[in-house]
Amino acid sequence: MGTTLYIIIAGIAGVVIGFIISRLTQKSNVEKALKEAEDKASMLVREAEINAENIKKDKMLEAKEHYLKKKAEFEDDVNRRKNQLVNNENKLKQREQTVSKELEQYKRKQAEIDKLKENLNAQLEVLAKRKEDLEKVREQQVNILEKAANLTADEAREQLIETLKDEAETKASSLIKDIMEEAKLSATKEAKKIVISTIQRTATEHAVENCVSIFNIESDDIKGKIIGREGRNIRALEAATGVEIIVDDTPEAIIISGFDPVRREIARLSLHRLVQDGRIHPARIEEIVNKTTKNIEEEIVEIGERTVIDLGIHGLHPELIKMVGRMRFRSSYGQNLLQHSREVANMCATMASELGLNAKLAKRAGLLHDIGKVWPEEPEQPHAIIGMEFAKKFKEHPDVLNAIGAHHDEIEMTSLISPIVQACDAISGARPGARREIMDSYIKRLKELEELAMAFDGVNKCYAIQAGRELRVMVDAENVTDQKAGQLSFDISQKIEKDMQYPGQIKVTVIREMRSVSYAK
Incomplete structure (x- = not known):
């Protein structure tokens, strides 16, 4: 038992001694590591101090260079401003000298003007005296003339005004007539040539x-x-x-x-x-x-294709070609719609080529301008708008669309081709014999034309002839002079233009003749 206890105590003592030795070994290692860390830290601190000193020197050098640069720039700016101030002072001195010279000139001119004013005032006084003398003389002469003519000055003035008024009206009417004729000849000469050339080069049957x-x-x-x-x-x-x-x-x-x-x-x-x-x-x-x-x-379809081929129009949608063919079986005021559209297409091409525009595009617009009249459904809009919308569906050119929609002024014209189509449509429809006119409206228009002329003073008889294209007016030779006859024809034509609607133009002919009748008994 004692031996066993001794062994146990010896084992415990060995364990304790081993633990103490290990702790002492760890402490020595820690002290060595601490010493090495302190040495390393001191080394890093010395290096950091050296680097900081270097950086400080570099920054000071940079700051000094920046200061010197700014100083040089400031001195340059100061010198430049000094030079500007010197230049400005010189300019001000020159301007002062110029102003002083101008002021002296102004003073001299003012003195001259004052002298002129004095002279003018003196002359005005002389003229006022002369004017008073002349007024007295004129009053004496007027009194003498009034006694001699048995007329007052106002009565004589009124007679003179009436005489001058009649002469002025006669001369003015003659002058207006000459000016208007000259303007028509000069302003519409080229337009008439184009229109007449277009009509003559287009021949179709109706x-x-x-x-x-x-x-x-x-x-x-x-x-x-x-x-x-x-x-x-x-x-x-x-x-x-x-x-x-x-x-x-x-x-x-x-x-x-x-x-x-x-x-x-x-x-x-x-x-x-x-x-x-x-x-x-x-x-x-x-x-x-x-x-x-x-x-x-x-x-x-064949008629539409044949029409398109005859006119030389390419790229037309099949539906549009079909609508063109349907025009053959439609009429407008008695005029076959296809023939009318072909005629308008040819005239548009001719007129466009004369004006230097796209003739092919104008011919295309002329052919399609009345396509809204063959719309199969009941129309709720004007045929021009219907035709424009129908052509727009098949992606026709914008100029063609505008010409179709604007040929009766339903929309605003935005293309040069549009007025050409409108003019050619009017030419084709207004040509004598192209369209039938209802007899009652035709007779009514002729009667209105004759009644309009009869309303003028001095007119005895008037006759509408040439299917309403000419109005012959018989006047009283005693009340209407030759000069007044010209004025009367002008006034009647202006009244017709203002109050009536008619195709083409109306020629107004005033006939004045003197008849002397006596009897032998």
Whole structure:
């Protein structure tokens, strides 16, 4: 037991001694590391002090250089400003000298002006005295003249004014007439040349169409077949074509009535095929009408393509070509729409080339300007706006669109081609014989023309001749002189321009003649 206890105590003592020795070893190592760290820190501090001293020296050198540079710049600026001040002082001295010289000149001129004023005042006094003497003399002469003429000065002045007024009016009217004629000749000479050249170089035929087509037959026996039993054939034909078939006592003819020329043409061709075939019954009528309608649609496209080729227009959309073909079956005031559009296109190209503009674009606009009239739907806007929107859908040139929309002034003109299309449209429509005019409105216009001339003083009779293109006025030779006749023709023409609407121009001819009548008994 004692041995065991001794061993245990010896083991514990060995462990304690080992622990103490290890702690002493660690302490010596720590002291050595601390000493090395202190040496290293002191070395770093010395190096930092050396670097700081170097940096301080560098900064001081830089600051000194900057100071010297700024000092030199400041001295230069001071010297420059001193020079400017010296220059300004010299300039001020020169200006003072100049001003002093000018002041001396002004004083001399002022003295001269004062002398002139004195002289003028003296002359004005002399003139005032002379004026008073002249007024007295004039009053004496006026009194003498009034006594001699038995007229006061005011009465004589009024008579003189009336005489001068009549002479001035006569001379003024003659002068105005000469000036206007000269202006018309000089200002419109070139325009007339272009328009006349355009009209002469364009030749087209005009076909007068209306709402009735005539279908000729070989004998009246065919009329019964067309009517059919209890009229079923004619009712089927009218229902299929949308026109009215009139079968009356007209020999060897059947009348096809309808406002749509395309429908009338379909009805006419269908009747022609039915009569040739001989089989006329409702089913056959419907079949023939359908075939004819397809043929007409193809013919419309062919007409449009042929028109475009004839005019040399390229790149037109197929829908626009189709609308051009439909113009063949439309009329405007009795003038075939396709012929009218072709004529306008040719005249636009001619006029544009004369003016140095794009002739191809002008021809394109002239052909398409009335395309809104063949719009298949019920129009809610003017045909010019409809045609412009339709052409815009197919990406036509902006100048062409503006010409279509502005040819009746519905929109503002923004292209030089637009007034050309408008002018050519008016030329084509206003040409004598191009369009039909309603008889009542025509007669009414002629009566208004004659009544307008009869309202002037001195007019005895007047006659509208040449289909309203000329107005001949007979005047009283006793009340109207030769000079007043010229003034009267001018006044009547101005009144017509102001109060009436008419195509083309109206020539006003005033005729004055003196007739002396005596009788031998």
